[in-house]
Amino acid sequence: MHITTEIRGTAATLTPRGDIDYQHLDQLRATVQQLPTSVTDVSWDLRDAPFVDVAGLHLLSTPSDPRRGTSLANLQPQHRRLLTIACELFPDADFDRYLSGSGAHQAA
Template sequence: MNITTTVDGTTARIHARGEIDFDTLPPLRAAAAALPPQVTDLQWDLTDTPFMDVAGLHLLFHPATSGPHCRTTVTGLGPQPLWLLLTAAEVDPGVFDLSCLLPDIPTPGIRPLAL
């Protein structure tokens, strides 16, 4: 796992390269926990993350961020990580609310109209 963190004012971006599983979860959480206290927006860039297991759900839905009011979003989801998030949201939308994490994805249960 290769992790790059960039901070610009109150926004941080953590770019993870490699698979997310329980072996790579601790360094990812450590990267989030090490963010300065002024960070209020954290973006996980998963462009180079081809696989994510349930550890990714722990990372994204139980974040170890710099403060209690830190907004977390994710970008660059490949097919398998996106499938995992959508499946988790379908199984338990109350726990896995994607509306904040993936602001560009429609709310679960809302499907586009067929043309």
């Protein structure tokens, strides 16, 4: 998996290329951990991630700096379905914020 990191001010956009699964979970987490402490907003751009399994939910549930917000962009139908199911199964996990956030726009 290749992950592009773009930092603009206090915001970072991370764009993984490839499937988000357990094989890549440690690499994805490490990418977030390596961001400068000045980054307070992280956006995962999923346009080049054709498939996300439960590892993606684990990534979103990984405790991080409480001052750092996380959002998703360019959700594909499969990503939305996974999040919708997660919302139904784990209503207290707050996965719905990734479906309703302003950055959760669908890929064109």
